Amino acid sequence: MRHLTFERTDGEPVAFVPGQFIQFHFQYADGTPTKRSYSIATRSDDPSAGGRVEIAVSYVSGGAATERLAHLAVGETIDASGPYGRFCLQDGDHNGRYLLVATGTGVTPYRAMLPSLAQAIGERGCEVALVYGARNEAELLYGEEFEAFARDVPGFSFHPCFSRVPRTPPRPGDRNGRVQVALADLAPDPARDIAYLCGNPDMVDESFALLQHAGLAVRQIRREKYVSSR
Numbered sequence: 455m456r457h458l459t460f461e462r463t464d465g466e467p468v469a470f471v472p473g474q475f476i477q478f479h480f481q482y483a484d485g486t487p488t489k490r491s492y493s494i495a496t497r498s499d500d501p502s503a504g505g506r507v508e509i510a511v512s513y514v515s516g517g518a519a520t521e522r523l524a525h526l527a528v529g530e531t532i533d534a535s536g537p538y539g540r541f542c543l544q545d546g547d548h549n550g551r552y553l554l555v556a557t558g559t560g561v562t563p564y565r566a567m568l569p570s571l572a573q574a575i576g577e578r579g580c581e582v583a584l585v586y587g588a589r590n591e592a593e594l595l596y597g598e599e600f601e602a603f604a605r606d607v608p609g610f611s612f613h614p615c616f617s618r619v620p621r622t623p624p625r626p627g628d629r630n631g632r633v634q635v636a637l638a639d640l641a642p643d644p645a646r647d648i649a650y651l652c653g654n655p656d657m658v659d660e661s662f663a664l665l666q667h668a669g670l671a672v673r674q675i676r677r678e679k680y681v682s683s684r
């Protein structure tokens with residue numbers, strides 16, 4: 455995975471709502487134009503971010519966009535458009551708990567949402583549980599930040615799930631296995647939960663089915679599937 459930071463060539467800040475994504479535009483080797491989407495990871499409470507766009511890219515062997523992004527040099531430019539998307543927190547929600555579920559780079563929109571989540575916890579007294587699946591500790595993207603946030607913000611809990619290799623030594627709250635199991639253990643409750651699911655499409659579909667089985671309505675489940683957009 456790579457964490458990349460971009461700024462507009464005209465120096466203007468990039469306005470976005472946490473949860474949105476941008477698209478990069480480039481060409482295949484034969485000159486055919488194409489584009490790919492990447493969630494914005496920038497935290498608005500980070501003064502050093504300064505209106506820049508931060509993204510995390512999971513490397514796909516032979517993938518057109520990730521090959522291009524993996525070989526971008528510092529200072530090089532790439533065409534982009536956006537922001538797009540509605541995988542965002544909504545003003546009218548009065549739920550008692552957010553269940554945020556992600557695998558891999560699917561956790562990036564939640565990093566961008568952290569300041570808004572802290573505000574919701576402070577103003578509405580709601581809880582937030584972040585369930586995050588990675589294969590091993592090395593792939594736990596922004597893990598230290600989420601752990602620090604959980605320490606600082608009562609009401610926010612972080613549940614890292616290691617699907618291949620457990621963390622050694624394990625930390626309190628670590629889970630081994632798939633995010634779906636940890637999600638079920640949180641006892642999803644239609645009376646108080648709104649869920650966000652982001653990342654691997656199979657994980658999103660399976661978690662969606664699990665939440666529906668627990669009684670959540672479709673409007674209580676928001677999804678962002680990281681499908682290839684050719």
Ligand SMILES: Cc1cc2nc3c(=O)[nH]c(=O)nc-3n(C[C@H](O)[C@H](O)[C@H](O)COP(=O)(O)OP(=O)(O)OC[C@H]3O[C@@H](n4cnc5c(N)ncnc54)[C@H](O)[C@@H]3O)c2cc1C
Binds near residue numbers: 509518559683
């Ligand atoms: C709304 C949205 C937001 C997204 N946000 C992010 C993000 O924040 N970070 C991120 O890394 N990606 C994100 N993606 C996925 C991203 O847009 C690309 O699809 C991904 O980077 C692969 O593009 P590529 O051009 O490198 O691979 P492609 O050239 O499109 O694919 C090459 C081959 O790899 C396969 N493949 C594609 N993706 C994967 C994968 N993940 N695992 C295994 N095989 C794969 C394809 O089926 C194909 O056979 C997002 C997608 C959407 C729709």
